[in-house]
Amino acid sequence: MTERVRIRVDDVEYEVDAGRTVLQALDDCGALFPERDGKRPEQTDALIPHYCWHPKLSIDGSCRLCQVEVRAGADAPPKLAIACNTPVSEGLVVDTKSETVAAARQGVMELLLINHPLDCPICDQAGECKLQDYAYTHGVDHARTREPRRKAKKRVDLGPTIVFDQERCILCRRCVRFCREVTGTGELGVFDRGDRSVLETFPDEPLDNAYSMNVADICPVGALTTKDFRFKMRVWFLEDVDGICTGCSRGCNVHIGVAKNAVQRYLPRRNDAVNGTWMCDDGRLSYHEIAREDRLTTCLVREQAIGEDSPQLRPASLDEAVAAVAARLRPLLDAKGPGVIAGIASAHASNEDLRAFKTFLDVLDVDTIGLAVARGDSDDLLVEAEKGANGAGARAVGFGALAPVADRIRGGGIEALIVLGHDLFADGSLDARALAGLDTVVAFDTHRSPVERVAHVVFPVRHAAEKDASYTNSAGIVQPVQRAVVPGPEVRDEGDFLQRIGAALGLAGFETETETEAESKAGDGAE
Template identity: 70%
Template sequence: MAGPVGEAEAGSVRIRVDGVEYPVREDLTLLQALDGLGLLNVPEGVEIPHYCWHPHLAIDGSCRLCQVELTRPGDEQARLAIACDAKVCEGLVVDTKSEAVARAREGVMELLLANHPLDCPICDQAGECRLQDHAFDYGVAASRMREPRRAARKRVDLGPTVALDQERCILCRRCVRFCREVTGTGELGVVERGDRSAIETFPGQALDNPYSMNVADICPVGALTTKDFRFKARVWSLDEVDGICTACARGCNVSIGVARGRVQRYVARRNDAVNGSWICDEGRLSYQQIDAPDRLSSCLARDETGELCPVSLDEAVREAARRLRPLLDERGPGVVAGVASGHASNEDVRAFKTFLDVLDVDTIGLALREGAADELLVSAEKAANAAGARAVGFGPIEGLLERLRGGGLDALLVLGHDLLEGDVESPALDAAELEGLDTVIVFDTHRSPLERVAHLVFPVRHAAEKEGSYTNLDGVVQRPSRAVRPAPGVRDERDFLDRIGVALGLAGYGMDRTA
């Protein structure tokens, strides 16, 4: 299909933008071409401001801000055109910095701002608002409006997740297109005409779909806000960290907003190879698990009365070795089993597999919670690293459960608690079935019914609290950055396993340990 090596890609044309020549595909519009070259919305790129155009939505051409001067071969003079809807052609010359372009942007901004409320001090979008940014860059400071600004509804309840301020809306129709093109639910429309135009839902129908909060992400102004993040923090006080969502095997890219040491929100982060520009609402709100009240924050062990109580790290590690050593010596590794979790990072599942290999434990499996999938992003496997766990050798858990029920096991090392949840891949396991075991050691982020049978619990980090990589369902390996510090005592699985390995005197453990 492609041309001979060394020649330009078939169907490619050369365009010149502000004096620099680029080869681009001829079936693209100017904005698509520049976006494909990675030149849009980056400091060293080509600056073409835009509101209505979005790389993953159909062209609307309504905001008029992306005007540039175009000269096509044969044109006698340059003309202003919107870059979002201008097809590229061989020899196209683009000027984004001319006087005429500056005047056009200024004019568009003046019209957009004519009725826009001066809400910025109380607007959630302030600080990440394209209108604010572009007004600063291209607008004029003073308004020529003598008439009172349009008054409209400030708090429209669009549905369970999103609120609308009609006064702030600039009618770019991104949200309307999102609901029609991406989710196919079509809840939103523009009603009325002229300066009375407003985003509206059909009477009795709410904006209510599994991806609804993306409309707040793509709203270039503060018109659409998520009820979850509304009035919660000023965005300029957020540290934005590149993370991934861990709610399912897709591994959607998110920007993690952190303030006061806590995660305040996830917003979708564009990655065309994984999630485009979107994330599902369930994934977006899954950040709430990081600071959930049922997070484990300390090692737990049984006291004399059998109660599970907080203990120090050293005590917990010693207790693990004290329980495992006689089992291994007297009954052998055959009575021990290891259950991996799709929530643990590649580094942690590998450390777990190595630990089990050194012990010679070969009864292993992957516990995975399954649920509904959809055609857009949501995967049936409700963990971020199921593929990574499989890659290091954790397979289906059926064999392990069979041995357990057959009475062939005495000890269980468990990452996470997906083993117990009702809709696991395999027949659900009741915690009571583990009651007969000599030793159950759990490594988990959150409290769970496993506590009823666990002898030892090690508190581990959420993906947002650690360094680690995750392999998504398509085999894409992603390495999110650490966004927040975990509570003291909350460590990586690999760290606990390393210490237990040392306490057990296992070969290869503790050699590099300096402290």
């Protein structure tokens, strides 16, 4: 076990691991960002302000903002030192509020600002800028410079995802260390020296890696901004909702930035057990799928109109869709029993919906069940091969391999299929032709997909950002999400639809009015 030592920071005593530095130790015990819960670090004042230090990067020690007075014991003389690189020791006393400390911080802030363009009114970082915040809390309120400010490059296109403003850069080198230590790609460096120092990419080497947008998160100022979010929205209009990324089974925690009932961005939300402080670019940009044009917004029922050669999927009301399912399944159940029905779950559904699906299938007595998941690239950092947030949750509920189900379908033993999600054809064991002969295919999906081609009834379901639910990641961690945006009125949870279908089929324990409906009647429009 690691040795523990006691340190005292501004009259509060902490017991911390030996071998850590003051900032690390305070971060370990959750004291560095006292109001971290529910807020991004950018929104909360750190107990000890800092720029270059970051919990997931090596110690740099260059910004000098985290200077504090340390004493080896209560009676030792105070010494000004940087908290990020001062090792903790038994009895160490840290003063973060003395006049000396305030003066040192003020000095750093004044010097950081003498060459800063002070273009906050047109800077995208305004509102979540640590330079701006600390200038107010620790800085000076007037400039003593007579000299012109340093000129440098503006709007530098660093690569596919990031735009750089060299004048705003405070040279904390977090981004440099990120690219060296986390992604190992090393695209960024600080070139030249003294007050000519500038952050740059190497000539003809763009900043282009799978995690590049994290540099904008860790940039404490408006120097590095993402092309995706740049100038899209003033951050003070954003509401932050805790969510997870649904791109893969890692389930990276995100802050969902919401405005005008639309997701404006994902930012990684720190969870040391899941994603640390990072997320991949693909996952970060995956929020675009929430409001994409191919979202399903109404129920669809396949009907043949007069003059048509074949039946077509066309919009239908909720009641029509539920009735259509019942009208197809009831005769099949009565004639052949549940053995000809199969249920396939999805890694995109929440634990709650998966449990509802399982209950529905159990009550029907359907035992041909499986899980369809898409697989793709993975890496050593965060990206997992399973492309769906809740494969582990589906397995835990009882949905196993797809192969036995696919075999039964191909063998002709199945006449009706109820399927969640759009990964039905992902592993190649099933395709539209294999399903063409089925009497009934009922699909639940967020987006239009090839499954539609064989579906008879399609129900539009909610995205993870649109519900209060939970997802289980690949490590078995159950992660709650909160509803960030409200989808269209006909978009509902799988469980809600299944409840209605169960009731229409007259299944035991299924009521006509669902809890969700009652709740939405009571509180609609609140969000």
